[in-house]
Each structure stands twice: as C-alpha cells, then as structure tokens.
Amino acid sequence: MYKNDKVIRRYSEPFKLKILDELTTGKLNKYQLGKAYGIAPTTINEWIRKYNRKDLMNTRITVKTKDEITRIKELQKEIEQLKKLLLKKDMDALVDESYLEVAAEQLGYKSVLELKKKLNIKP
Numbered sequence: 001m002y003k004n005d006k007v008i009r010r011y012s013e014p015f016k017l018k019i020l021d022e023l024t025t026g027k028l029n030k031y032q033l034g035k036a037y038g039i040a041p042t043t044i045n046e047w048i049r050k051y052n053r054k055d056l057m058n059t060r061i062t063v064k065t066k067d068e069i070t071r072i073k074e075l076q077k078e079i080e081q082l083k084k085l086l087l088k089k090d091m092d093a094l095v096d097e098s099y100l101e102v103a104a105e106q107l108g109y110k111s112v113l114e115l116k117k118k119l120n121i122k123p
Helices: 013-025 030-037 041-050 066-107 112-118
Strands: none
Touching: 013 030, 013 041, 030 041, 066 112
16 A cells, blocks of 8 residues: 555445434443544534534633623623614614604605605705
8 A cells, every 4th residue: 555545434424424313312422433433533523513413512611710701791781782772773763764754644745755855854
C-alpha cells in the first residue's frame, strides 16, 4: 500500500440513523460508539448536524466572573427596555395612522395618502 492510499468509508443512511438512535438511548456516548464501530466522534457530530439532532450535541457552559454576570444582567435589562420602547413606538405609529384614516374619512378624502399630500405630510 502506498503512502497516499487512503480508505474512504461511506456509511449508509440507515447505519447513520442507527448510530444516532443508539446515541439517543444514552447507553454509550459518541466516543464509545466511535470506538465500537470504528467511527471518529467528529463524523458522528457531522451526522448530528446533518440530521438536525441538536438534542445530541454537547452543551457548552461558560463560567463567568461576578462582574461579567452583573454586566450581562444589565445588558439583558437594557435589551428588554429597548424592546418595550420599540413596541411603544410601533403602537404609537399605528394609533397615529388610525387617527389619520378616521380624519381622512370624515373630511371626505379618498385615502390617507391624499390627506397627507394636502397637509404636506411626508408619507
């Protein structure tokens, strides 16, 4: 056998799904399954991604300092406040548009656009 000769393995769909099913049962982990079937754990990770089985991926937990946790909480609060402000702005815009629709109707205009043109309001 030459130095550049590599064995390329192709696995069938049923085989891949069988490995993922065995991983789901939890009796063996990726490394144990890989050893039992001669498959690299990275190959099993590729199959997990391919079949969108995120429940089988490893969970990553990042340990942070108290300062980082405090900062993250502050940023989360700020995000929530900004979401509320954005929602309020959207609601205000809807109310304004509703007022214009009623005004246009009562003043006899065909549409809000026509009223805006008459009042020189940019659409």
